[in-house]
Amino acid sequence: MADSVYVFWLFGIFVALLAIVGFYCILITSNLIRTLIGMEIVTKAVTFLIILVGRSTGNTGLAQSFAITLIVVEVVVIVVASGVVISVFRRNGSIDVNLFRNLKG
Amino acid sequence: MIDDLVVNAALCMLMTAAAIWTVVTVRLLRAAIGLALTSALLTIVMYRFGSPLAAAFELSVCAGLISVIFVSAITLTSRLSSDRLNQRESEVLRRFWFLPLLVIIAGVILYKTSIPIEIIAFEGKTAAQDDVRSIIWNTRHLDLIGQIAILLAGAIGVVLLFKERKHG
Amino acid sequence: MPTLLIILPLALLLILNLPLLRAARRVSFWLCAVLALAQVVATATHMGGLIPDLGAAFDPYIVLQLRMTGLSEVVLLAIGIVVLASLFTARAMIADHDERFKFGNLVILAMMGLNGTALLADLISLYVFIEITAVSSFILIAFDRDSDGLEGSFKYIILSAVATAALLASIALFMMVSPDTSFAAVRAALAVSQHSFYVNLAAGLLLCGLFVKGGLVPFHWWLPDAYSSAPAPASVLLAGIITKVSGIYALIVVSTSILTVGGAAGEVIMVLGIVSAIAGALLALGQRDMKRMLAYSSVSQVGYIMLGLGSGTALGVAGAVFHFFNHAIFKSLLFVNAAAVEGSLGTRDMDRMGGIASKMPVTGVTSIIGFFSAAGIPPLAGFWSKVMIIIALWQAGHQTASVVAVLVGVLTLAYFLSMQRRVFFGRLREGLGEIREARMSILVPAVSLALITVAAGLFFKPVFSKIIMPVGEMLVK
Numbered sequence: 001m002a003d004s005v006y007v008f009w010l011f012g013i014f015v016a017l018l019a020i021v022g023f024y025c026i027l028i029t030s031n032l033i034r035t036l037i038g039m040e041i042v043t044k045a046v047t048f049l050i051i052l053v054g055r056s057t058g059n060t061g062l063a064q065s066f067a068i069t070l071i072v073v074e075v076v077v078i079v080v081a082s083g084v085v086i087s088v089f090r091r092n093g094s095i096d097v098n099l100f101r102n103l104k105g
Numbered sequence: 106m107i108d109d110l111v112v113n114a115a116l117c118m119l120m121t122a123a124a125i126w127t128v129v130t131v132r133l134l135r136a137a138i139g140l141a142l143t144s145a146l147l148t149i150v151m152y153r154f155g156s157p158l159a160a161a162f163e164l165s166v167c168a169g170l171i172s173v174i175f176v177s178a179i180t181l182t183s184r185l186s187s188d189r190l191n192q193r194e195s196e197v198l199r200r201f202w203f204l205p206l207l208v209i210i211a212g213v214i215l216y217k218t219s220i221p222i223e224i225i226a227f228e229g230k231t232a233a234q235d236d237v238r239s240i241i242w243n244t245r246h247l248d249l250i251g252q253i254a255i256l257l258a259g260a261i262g263v264v265l266l267f268k269e270r271k272h273g
Numbered sequence: 274m275p276t277l278l279i280i281l282p283l284a285l286l287l288i289l290n291l292p293l294l295r296a297a298r299r300v301s302f303w304l305c306a307v308l309a310l311a312q313v314v315a316t317a318t319h320m321g322g323l324i325p326d327l328g329a330a331f332d333p334y335i336v337l338q339l340r341m342t343g344l345s346e347v348v349l350l351a352i353g354i355v356v357l358a359s360l361f362t363a364r365a366m367i368a369d370h371d372e373r374f375k376f377g378n379l380v381i382l383a384m385m386g387l388n389g390t391a392l393l394a395d396l397i398s399l400y401v402f403i404e405i406t407a408v409s410s411f412i413l414i415a416f417d418r419d420s421d422g423l424e425g426s427f428k429y430i431i432l433s434a435v436a437t438a439a440l441l442a443s444i445a446l447f448m449m450v451s452p453d454t455s456f457a458a459v460r461a462a463l464a465v466s467q468h469s470f471y472v473n474l475a476a477g478l479l480l481c482g483l484f485v486k487g488g489l490v491p492f493h494w495w496l497p498d499a500y501s502s503a504p505a506p507a508s509v510l511l512a513g514i515i516t517k518v519s520g521i522y523a524l525i526v527v528s529t530s531i532l533t534v535g536g537a538a539g540e541v542i543m544v545l546g547i548v549s550a551i552a553g554a555l556l557a558l559g560q561r562d563m564k565r566m567l568a569y570s571s572v573s574q575v576g577y578i579m580l581g582l583g584s585g586t587a588l589g590v591a592g593a594v595f596h597f598f599n600h601a602i603f604k605s606l607l608f609v610n611a612a613a614v615e616g617s618l619g620t621r622d623m624d625r626m627g628g629i630a631s632k633m634p635v636t637g638v639t640s641i642i643g644f645f646s647a648a649g650i651p652p653l654a655g656f657w658s659k660v661m662i663i664i665a666l667w668q669a670g671h672q673t674a675s676v677v678a679v680l681v682g683v684l685t686l687a688y689f690l691s692m693q694r695r696v697f698f699g700r701l702r703e704g705l706g707e708i709r710e711a712r713m714s715i716l717v718p719a720v721s722l723a724l725i726t727v728a729a730g731l732f733f734k735p736v737f738s739k740i741i742m743p744v745g746e747m748l749v750k
Contacts, residue, residue, distance in 0.1 A: 006219055007110070008449075013215045014117040017208050018124055019438070024204055025128040026431065033178060034128075037136050039434045040171065041124050044147055046441040047163065053445045055154040059452055064237040065245055066397050066454075067151075067159040070441065071166050072252045073404045076259035078171055080411050081430045082178040083266030087415065088423045089182040220470050247279075247337045247393060251386075251401035254283055257290075258382050258408040265375055265412060 008056045015052065018045035032085045032095040036078065043074050113153055120146040125205050133183070137175040144168035158237050274319060275339040275392045278349065282308060282385035286378055298374045305377040306360045309384065313353035320346050320740065338455070339392040343744040347594055348391040348522055351601040354725065355513035356384045358605050358718035362612050363506035365714040376416065380510060383409040387518045394530075396444045396454040400437070403486065403519045407433050410515050413507035414499055425502030432485055432495040439482035446475035456530045463531070476532055480541060483527065487520020489579065490549040493572050500568035501621070505612035508564060512571055513605030521578055521597060528582060529590065529748040543583030547677050550576025554684035558691070563611050563621045566692060567604065570647065573681060574600045580678055581662040584669045591745025592661030595737075599646060599654045599729065606643040606722035610636050613711035613719065614696065623695040627702035633710045637697045639723040644689035646726045649682045654729035657737070 018041060025038030047067055054063020089095050120143055127139030144167040151160035241249070285308055289301045319341075359380055367373040386405030393399055411433075415426035444454060449471055451462030466472055481492075488496035496516065500508050524542070532538045553573030560566035578600070581593030613636045614629065615621050630637030646655035659682060666675035710716070729736060 009219045010110075010114065010216075011117060013212055014121055015442075016215055017121050017212055020208060020211055021121070021124045021128055021204065023435075024207070026435075031133070032427065033133055033175065033182070034136065035431060037127060037140055037175070039431065040140055040167075041127065041143065042434070042438045044124070044143055044167075046438050046445070047159075048147060048150065049442055049445045050448075051151045051154050051156050051159060053448045054156060057449060057452075059448065060155050061237045061240045062452075062454070063448065064156045064159040065241045065248070066444070066448075067156065068162050068237075068241070069245075069248050069252060069397065069401060071159070071162045073255055073401065075166050075170055075174075076255050076262075076408055077404070077411075077430070077434065078174055079259050080262040080266065080408055081427070082174055083262055084411070084415050084423055084426050084430065085178055086181055087266050087418050088420075088427070091418065091420055091423065095182050244336060245397070246335050247339070247389070247395070247398045248401050250279060250283060250335075250337075251389065251398065251405055254286075254382060254385055254405050255401070255408055257283075257286060258379070258405060258412065261375060261378055261382070262408070262412045266415060266418070 008052065011052050012049070015045050015049045018042075018048065030097040032088065032097060033082075035097070036081050036085070039081075040074075040078065043070070046070070109153075113150065116146060116150050116153070120150065121208065125208060129202065129204060133179045134176065137172055137179060140175065141168045141172040144171070156237075274315060275341045275345075276335065276337055278312065278315075278388040278392065279337065279339070279385060280335075281311075282381050282388070286381055286385075289374075289378065299370055302360075302364070302370075302373050302377045305381050306357060308381065309353050309356040309360060312384075312388075313350060313357065316346055316350045316353060320350070338394060338398075340394045341392065343740065343747055344525070344594060345391040347598050347740065347744060348518060349388060351598050352384060352387045352391065352514055352518065354722070355510060355601055355605045356380060358513070358609055358722060359506045359510040361714045361718040362509050362609055365712040366505050366612060366616060372416075376413070376506065379409045379413050379416075380506075383413070383510060383515060387514060390518050390523060394456045396447065396456070396459065396531075399523060399527075400440055400444065403440075403523065404437065406515055406519050407437075410499075410507070410511055413510065414503040416504050416507060419502075421502035422504065425498045425500075428495045429499045432492075436482040436485035436492075439478040439485070443475040443478035443482065446471050446478070449475075456526075460531050476538060479527060479531075480524070480538060483520050483524045484545060485520075486516065487524060487575060488516055488572055489520075489545045489575060490552045490572065491545075493549070493553070496572060497565045497568040500571070501562055501564040505608070505615060509605050509608040509612065512567065512608050513601050516571075517575070517597060517601060521575055524579075525582055525590070525593065525597070525748070539583045539585045542579050543671065543674060546576045546579030546583055547674055548576070549573065549579065550681045551677065551684075554681050554688065557688045558684070561623055563614065563623050563692070563696065564608070566623070566688065567607050567611060570607075570685070570688070571600075571604060573685065574604070574647065576681070577659060577662055577678065580666060580674055581658075584662070584665045584671060584674075585749065586665050586669050587742070587745040587749045588661055589665030589669065589745075590748045591737075591741045592658050592665055594744050594748075595661060595741045596655070596658035599658050599726070602722055602725050602729070603643045603646040603655060606639060606719060606726065607647070609715060609719045609722065610640040610643065613715045616711055616715070617708045618705065623692060625702070626696045627705070628697070628699045629701065629705060629708060630697035631701055632705070632708045633697075635716050636711055636719065639719040640697060641693065642723040642726055644693060646730070648686040648689050650686075652730045652733070654726050654733070657730060657733045 022038045022041030026035050029035055050063050050067050054060040085095055123139055123143040123146055127136050130136050148160045148164040151163055363376050367376055383406050386402045389402035411426050411430050415422050447459050450466040451459045485492040500512050503511055528538055550573050553569050553576060557566050557569035578593045578596050581589045646653040649656045649659040663675050663678050
């Protein structure tokens with residue numbers, strides 16, 4: 001490839017940054033839907049990494065099929081997770097994480 | 106080539122900025138829109154990185170379907186959302202202003218500590234192997250079956266979790 | 274046969290969910306049980322080489338790239354047994370036909386995911402099948418839609434998403450050096466690769482993801498919540514097999530067929546094993562909730578499996594595999610018993626129980642067998658697997674770890690004795706005069722699981738030389 005050896009690192013930085021943003025969101029929020037949004041941002045980071053690897057190595061076929069699989073799985077997880085959130089809301093009337101500490105580690 | 110690199114890097118910066126906006130914005134609905142925007146920008150980057158099919162999936166499923174799911178979840182759960190919760194949310198969100206700073210610092214540090222990697226292009230393979238359609242349909246049957254199963258699990262989950270419980 | 278183990282559950286599910294068959298839903302629950310039973314019988318006979326490969330008919334049409342090894346046979350057998358136990362428990366605990374039908378569906382889906390995980394040889398497929406199991410268990414935990422179940426489910430979703438992200442990132446990084454993601458290709462690529470930073474990062478992420486999935490100690494805190502808040506039949510399945518296969522089995526496979534055990538990965542696994550074994554046992558001592566105590570005990574037992582794996586010798590890995598099987602059996606037995614007690618008394622608080630062995634003799638006796646096996650009392654199966662692990666550790670030069678393993682065995686005995694004393698022994702607590710022995714469909718799995726534990730212990734010698742040791746030798750080449 002014509003890419004210099006640093007190009008992978010350059011875009012890899014954005015993968016890391018997206019992951020930081022997503023984890024930050026998961027850690028700091030008290031809203032269940034926001035937690036899911038953070039989870040989505042982390043998944044975006046991973047999707048980006050897969051495509052980046054595919055481009056860097058020229059192996060776009062496998063990378064794309066991997067990314068498509070990931071997207072299909074991701075949407076099912078989000079659907080189930082939002083189903084859980086909606087059920088929590090029906091039961092507790094709130095989607096605040098702080099009302100949610102019955103079980104102690 | 107340089108132009109290409111600059112455009113791609115700019116798009117990635119925009120995408121990161123959109124993700125940060127998604128996290129720091131106060132209104133949930135805006136966060137969902139921010140996520141869709143991040144997804145859309147990622148689609149463009151994916152297309153430019155030579156993955157058009159995956160980009161199409163990203164656009165239709167992530168930017169489209171997942172946004173719809175989030176928006177409906179937000180509207181379904183905001184009926185009773187009290188002012189108190191919004192109040193606390195905005196308090197919490199003040200802490201979120203720390204995030205852009207964190208991201209910039211992390212970005213600079215990562216940029217300085219570059220670890221190079223010798224890129225191996227797997228060019229010994231035939232063109233047919235490289236085509237995404239032939240990979241999906243000819244060599245990855247197990248993943249396809251897995252996807253069918255997981256969609257089925259999702260369907261059962263929807264039936265079970267979205268329905269009101271009969272008693273109590 | 275490997276193909277059938279994946280295709281049949283999916284086909285059954287698709288057929289059962291056809292709208293035409295709504296009337297037949299009572300039967301369909303039993304069809305799920307028959308499928309699980311078929312898996313047990315087929316795997317057991319396949320181990321003896323008795324049946325031909327019926328799935329070969331699919332081979333021209335479907336390329337699944339599965340591999341059936343001695344290890345996957347052991348795991349498939351455990352999967353079938355635990356799924357059956359869980360279905361029987363569901364028969365007793367879930368009254369409504371419609372709900373029970375949905376429960377059966379989810380269990381079969383989870384079984385398909387687990388079967389796939391046990392058979393595949395490719396990292397991307399590993400991810401897909403772990404996710405199938407995970408999604409079905411999210412729904413299973415939240416099945417009752419009660420507050421605790423939803424909370425446990427949500428925690429599991431978040432933790433599992435984090436683990437999945439680590440797993441995916443590591444697969445992507447492996448794709449940097451390997452043109453394909455099959456185990457063999459990745460292993461070959463790693464052998465010649467120069468990029469130690471990226472490869473180490475990938476291996477670290479992969480191990481971390483699987484540690485979270487398996488509930489090892491720094492990443493364990495979601496596990497008691499998920500186990501204890503799930504409905505009883507679901508926690509049998511979760512504790513017995515789901516977290517074990519998608520975390521621990523995957524760890525065994527990955528560390529033996531991609532990374533090399535005994536290196537840095539082996540040391541990390543060993544340290545986490547020691548920490549998990551001790552911390553899990555100590556945390557279990559302080560619990561009042563029966564299912565939470567069993568959950569922490571799981572963390573501790575998983576530590577043993579990790580110790581055996583980390584030793585890197587054939588005996589140690591064989592011990593880990595045998596303990597994996599034994600743990601699946603006795604832990605699901607103990608959870609079935611917990612379900613029986615909860616069903617009769619309506620509580621899991623052990624301080625509100627006492628002396629119920631006189632009212633529930635079968636549950637009491639099988640529970641003693643289960644905990645003897647867990648604590649490693651001879652001649653039960655759990656004793657042999659622990660001895661194998663301890664000897665392997667000693668031989669490999671990890672004397673400290675070996676001593677720790679013995680001491681944790683004593684701790685295990687302590688917390689299980691405390692549980693037995695509070696729940697089953699002593700005078701019958703006042704107000705418990707009305708309770709009855711659990712229903713037949715709970716006693717059947719309890720007794721069968723207890724018999725398997727006893728049998729595996731009594732026939733240890735043939736089991737060891739014919740099945741377990743070859744697996745260990747195959748994994749440590």
